[in-house]
Amino acid sequence: MSNASANPGSAADFFAKAQLAARGTTSPPLWLLAELTYRCPLHCVFCYNPVNYKSNTNELDTATWKRVLTEARQLGAAQLGFSGGEPLLREDLDELIGHAHQLGYYTNLITSGIGLTEARLENFKRLGLDHIQVSFQDATQAVNDALSDTKTFEKKLRIAKAVKAHGYPMVLNVVLHKLNLDHIENIIELALGLGVEYLELANTQYYGWAFQNKAALIPTREQLEKAEQVVAQYREKLGPSGMKLLFVVPDYFEGRPKPCMAGWGKVFLSISPDGTALPCQAARQLPGFEFPNVQTHTIADIWQKSDGFNRYRGDAWMKEPCRTCEHKEKDFGGCRCQAFLVTGDASNADPVCDKSPHHDTVIQWVNAAQQPTPEEKPVIWYRNDQNSLKLSVPPVGAT
Numbered sequence: 001m002s003n004a005s006a007n008p009g010s011a012a013d014f015f016a017k018a019q020l021a022a023r024g025t026t027s028p029p030l031w032l033l034a035e036l037t038y039r040c041p042l043h044c045v046f047c048y049n050p051v052n053y054k055s056n057t058n059e060l061d062t063a064t065w066k067r068v069l070t071e072a073r074q075l076g077a078a079q080l081g082f083s084g085g086e087p088l089l090r091e092d093l094d095e096l097i098g099h100a101h102q103l104g105y106y107t108n109l110i111t112s113g114i115g116l117t118e119a120r121l122e123n124f125k126r127l128g129l130d131h132i133q134v135s136f137q138d139a140t141q142a143v144n145d146a147l148s149d150t151k152t153f154e155k156k157l158r159i160a161k162a163v164k165a166h167g168y169p170m171v172l173n174v175v176l177h178k179l180n181l182d183h184i185e186n187i188i189e190l191a192l193g194l195g196v197e198y199l200e201l202a203n204t205q206y207y208g209w210a211f212q213n214k215a216a217l218i219p220t221r222e223q224l225e226k227a228e229q230v231v232a233q234y235r236e237k238l239g240p241s242g243m244k245l246l247f248v249v250p251d252y253f254e255g256r257p258k259p260c261m262a263g264w265g266k267v268f269l270s271i272s273p274d275g276t277a278l279p280c281q282a283a284r285q286l287p288g289f290e291f292p293n294v295q296t297h298t299i300a301d302i303w304q305k306s307d308g309f310n311r312y313r314g315d316a317w318m319k320e321p322c323r324t325c326e327h328k329e330k331d332f333g334g335c336r337c338q339a340f341l342v343t344g345d346a347s348n349a350d351p352v353c354d355k356s357p358h359h360d361t362v363i364q365w366v367n368a369a370q371q372p373t374p375e376e377k378p379v380i381w382y383r384n385d386q387n388s389l390k391l392s393v394p395p396v397g398a399t
């Protein structure tokens with residue numbers, strides 16, 4: 001399995017040492033993300049799925065997914081997210097939910113809502129689904145529909161109400177960026193009106209389609225500051241027993257990176273539609289890796305022995321400035337995928353860190369976003385019809 005020598009700029013014995021350091025200290029993959037399909041009826045401009053979707057259309061069969069869920073549970077996984085693309089497009093979703101429930105997972109369906117019906121909600125409930133996360137692109141029909149290149153706002157509203165009516169705890173997820181940050185108050189009011197328990201205001205992370213579209217999506221500092229103020233006011237107003245609001249300042253505006261995935265290969269295991277196992281959804285793009293596939297490897301071997309999962313465990317792989325940095329055990333040097341996307345080398349310090357020699361690149365992008373209205377508006381790339389599905393789904397209520 002080892003592919004250590006294929007990593008540019010790194011020696012095989014270096015990785016052998018890193019793997020050795022990680023051995024014996026590997027904690028279980030507590031959080032399993034099952035990306036059932038990359039197919040989706042929406043075409044979001046910030047979609048985190050691969051931009052070369054057409055090369056990633058293979059999907060695991062039901063029996064293999066069930067084996068994956070079983071093996072990961074035996075290894076200690078406790079929380080399971082069914083995600084995508086749009087997981088509702090998998091015809092075996094009911095069977096997988098039922099299997100996961102029997103195994104004792106806490107299960108979460110992460111969905112755009114498009115494709116949910118009253119009948120499916122009822123069935124998921126009967127099968128033991130614990131939780132549903134519905135995404136909106138904005139609180140206004142115009143922006144929601146423009147960002148997803150579909151007419152879905154009204155459907156989403158009906159679906160979100162139906163989810164609550166069926167008694168599910170619900171997270172509302174809204175990805176934030178320059179084009180909707182000014183609507184933060186409307187977004188919070190929308191969530192309150194729907195009675196959701198938890199509003200995730202997820203500032204855009206620049207991977208996949210969002211990285212392509214960063215010139216159009218990176219907000220101004222003023223927008224962010226105002227939005228933070230509004231969130232703080234609502235938190236105070238709602239109090240500790242009210243709706244929970246999560247708002248995290250985007251990486252690009254911070255001087256220090258976040259502890260990405262709580263550390264590489266520490267608690268998070270993502271399985272792609274074709275069975276490729278990844279320590280993070282965006283890791284597929286990293287060159288010099290041969291991530292293992294569940295069709296040829298057990299989950300235990302993938303998690304404990306594969307080069308892909310061991311390569312950035314511990315800190316033996318770190319270069320300066322991380323190697324001797326006092327923060328390395330808190331942030332693990334930041335995000336490997338961001339390091340690769342911005343600097344071309346995944347073993348560099350995350351460039352959002354102001355100690356990184358590449359930090360200026362991020363600063364330039366952020367500064368460019370502060371300009372008033374550019375004469376030429378940035379081109380926006382949609383996850384388009386070729387790369388996605390045309391929208392043809394029954395309205396909620398249809399059976």
Ligand code: SF4
Pocket residue numbers: 040041042043044046047048049084085086112135148383
């Ligand atoms: S297109 Fe939108 S709804 Fe579909 S997977 Fe991407 S981000 Fe999610």
Ligand code: SF4
Pocket residue numbers: 256257321322323325326327328329331332333334349350353354355356
């Ligand atoms: S130098 Fe590395 S470990 Fe230190 S704060 Fe920056 S990214 Fe984190």
